[in-house]
Amino acid sequence: xxxxxxxxxxxxxxxxxxxxxxxxxxxxxxxxxxxxxxxxxxxxxxxxxxxxxxxxxxxxxxxxxxxxxxxxxxxxxxxxxxxxxxxxxxxxxxxxxxxxxxxxxxxxxxxxxxxxxxxxxxxxxxxxxxxxxxxxxxxxxxxxxxxxxxxxxxxxxxxxxxxxxxxxxxxxxxxxxxxxxxxxxxxxxxxxxxxxxxxxxxxxxxxxxxxxxxxxxxxxxxxxxxxxxxxxxxxxxxxxxxxxxxxxxxxxxxxxxxxxxxxxxxxxxxxxxxxxxxxxxxxxxxxxxxxxxxxxxxxxxxxxxxxxxxxxxxxxxxxxxxxxxxxxxxxxxxxxxxxxxxxxxxxxxxxxxxxxxxxxxxxxxxxxxxxxxxxxxxxxxxxxxxxxxxxxxxxxxxxxxxxxxxxxxxxxxxxxxxxxxxxxxxxxxxxxxxxxxxxxxxxxxxxxxxxxxxxxxxxxxxxxxxxxxxxxxxxxxxxxxxxxxxxxxxxxxxxxxxxxxxx
Amino acid sequence: xxxxxxxxxxxxxxxxxxxxxxxxxxxxxxxxxxxxxxxxxxxxxxxxxxxxxxxxxxxxxxxxxxxxxxxxxxxxxxxxxxxxxxxxxxxxxxxxxxxxxxxxxxxxxxxxxxxxxxxxxxxxxxxxxxxxxxxxxxxxxxxxxxxxxxxxxxx
Numbered sequence: 001x002x003x004x005x006x007x008x009x010x011x012x013x014x015x016x017x018x019x020x021x022x023x024x025x026x027x028x029x030x031x032x033x034x035x036x037x038x039x040x041x042x043x044x045x046x047x048x049x050x051x052x053x054x055x056x057x058x059x060x061x062x063x064x065x066x067x068x069x070x071x072x073x074x075x076x077x078x079x080x081x082x083x084x085x086x087x088x089x090x091x092x093x094x095x096x097x098x099x100x101x102x103x104x105x106x107x108x109x110x111x112x113x114x115x116x117x118x119x120x121x122x123x124x125x126x127x128x129x130x131x132x133x134x135x136x137x138x139x140x141x142x143x144x145x146x147x148x149x150x151x152x153x154x155x156x157x158x159x160x161x162x163x164x165x166x167x168x169x170x171x172x173x174x175x176x177x178x179x180x181x182x183x184x185x186x187x188x189x190x191x192x193x194x195x196x197x198x199x200x201x202x203x204x205x206x207x208x209x210x211x212x213x214x215x216x217x218x219x220x221x222x223x224x225x226x227x228x229x230x231x232x233x234x235x236x237x238x239x240x241x242x243x244x245x246x247x248x249x250x251x252x253x254x255x256x257x258x259x260x261x262x263x264x265x266x267x268x269x270x271x272x273x274x275x276x277x278x279x280x281x282x283x284x285x286x287x288x289x290x291x292x293x294x295x296x297x298x299x300x301x302x303x304x305x306x307x308x309x310x311x312x313x314x315x316x317x318x319x320x321x322x323x324x325x326x327x328x329x330x331x332x333x334x335x336x337x338x339x340x341x342x343x344x345x346x347x348x349x350x351x352x353x354x355x356x357x358x359x360x361x362x363x364x365x366x367x368x369x370x371x372x373x374x375x376x377x378x379x380x381x382x383x384x385x386x387x388x389x390x391x392x393x394x395x396x397x398x399x400x401x402x403x404x405x406x407x408x409x410x411x412x413x414x415x416x417x418x419x420x421x422x423x424x425x426x427x428x429x430x431x432x433x434x435x436x437x438x439x440x441x442x443x444x445x446x447x448x449x450x451x452x453x454x455x456x457x458x459x460x461x462x463x464x465x466x467x468x469x470x471x472x473x474x475x476x477x478x479x480x481x482x483x484x485x486x487x488x489x490x491x492x493x494x495x496x497x498x499x500x501x502x503x
Numbered sequence: 504x505x506x507x508x509x510x511x512x513x514x515x516x517x518x519x520x521x522x523x524x525x526x527x528x529x530x531x532x533x534x535x536x537x538x539x540x541x542x543x544x545x546x547x548x549x550x551x552x553x554x555x556x557x558x559x560x561x562x563x564x565x566x567x568x569x570x571x572x573x574x575x576x577x578x579x580x581x582x583x584x585x586x587x588x589x590x591x592x593x594x595x596x597x598x599x600x601x602x603x604x605x606x607x608x609x610x611x612x613x614x615x616x617x618x619x620x621x622x623x624x625x626x627x628x629x630x631x632x633x634x635x636x637x638x639x640x641x642x643x644x645x646x647x648x649x650x651x652x653x654x655x656x657x658x
Contacts (some may be wrong), residue, residue: 169566172559185550185552221593392624401604416597425524425583429520
């Protein structure tokens, strides 16, 4: 294994890997800094460009965008009180008050350092756990895979806030979209309506770009005007914490990391849950909880450590089992498949260079991000003054050319527009887009495993509860379904009376 | 990661859009299930290509009934307040790009895309739109035709 690790780091330190890692984290920081441009939109914009790259390099770059965005997102939430990502909303709670008190430099420094510490600890854990989990999973049969994926889907869709019915319906809609195309086993084409473009199925990029790119643009136009960042003077000296401040952030950072790593590694609960939880725990821990929300330094340290460690830990289930924890991980998994790599426990043994190369690049990327975010913070602050009405035409352009360059099909651009409009309606009516993407990506794999399991058992469904692992998985799945049904019913039944609009 | 968690706390009686979308999902589910049955569900031992469509369609239809129930009990969005201007101009600009990128080439398509799309924002000025169009044309040419070597013509 050590030779594999060395091999991977050698790959990560090669010239092209360094270059694309740098591009990835820079793009990530950029989209993280800018409110209104999401990491998923950015990753799906870049995916078509990676078709020309070596798969390892492609993954290094795409992953860099993902964790780079987490670093960048704190900037806008501290300076503008406009979070670049959902997780950064927590950072804004105490970060923006700090900026108002003239401590913006300190806040930016602390978030970067805590991000770095959280991220790197999670990478170490990832290096330890991923191979162990993957080798344990090697004995899984198709029945267990099917159950794990179903469990991942159920977790991802039921943990979200809002209507359980709506988010489960989005899983089903995603599964439906995944059905389109030629069935691999029988050669029958399903839901293609005679269009040749659909025989190979709908591709991932138009769906992701529509739901997360175009819909976002449609949502944001006319929203935020230009704001002036709450900077004050940001000199290197103003960024450095005092010794007392260093001492206050050590424990919150470690607690945040612990929460982030555990929550991030569980499928279905990503950085968002971890970040909110870390903030809540810190507030409860504190002897002076009244300072929270008014510029408490612990209030930015713990959540930042948590979101970055969650983001890195999310790679554990994705790379060891092939089970993505959230939409972004699902997208990266889809990107791997486009590059011809089969995700799952065999990934690590079949592609050790790629796995360890990716891990190596995380180290490189985190160090690069440290440099990008501390000495170069001034550049990013300038970026904040780019008006949205220059940004969104540029996004439109990159979306159009990106999707067109996949197959040179005008049809794909039409799909993006269609999914953009669908995404807009979903946003407004509270249908979450992430479960749709998960269902779309996992659906075809689940069908494959389901069929294979039943083929092995000669049509007997008992294969799903024959082995202890599958029994446990099945029970977990049942418990989850019952729990979410219970919440849905609790909300509906008379105990909690629906508010009446006075007629 | 930008999840869209717009405020959807259901307080008001659900409007036409809410019921319309739920109905669409119901019909879609029924259609998918019906097609699955037509394609052939097969037996557990030899599953047909219609098995999953059947299962997914039935679940979608059942879940949409759940949504109906929830809407009638708890309410939902009463209306969609989406500004019309971007809703028309953004899809239009993309359609124009799609129609022109082949016959006219990348640069004219880019210019048209930006000149139409940028005005989705009411505060856009002609000068700013023109500058953005020129800048993106140059970036597009250098990055995609020269850099990545996409088989597209500039004009």
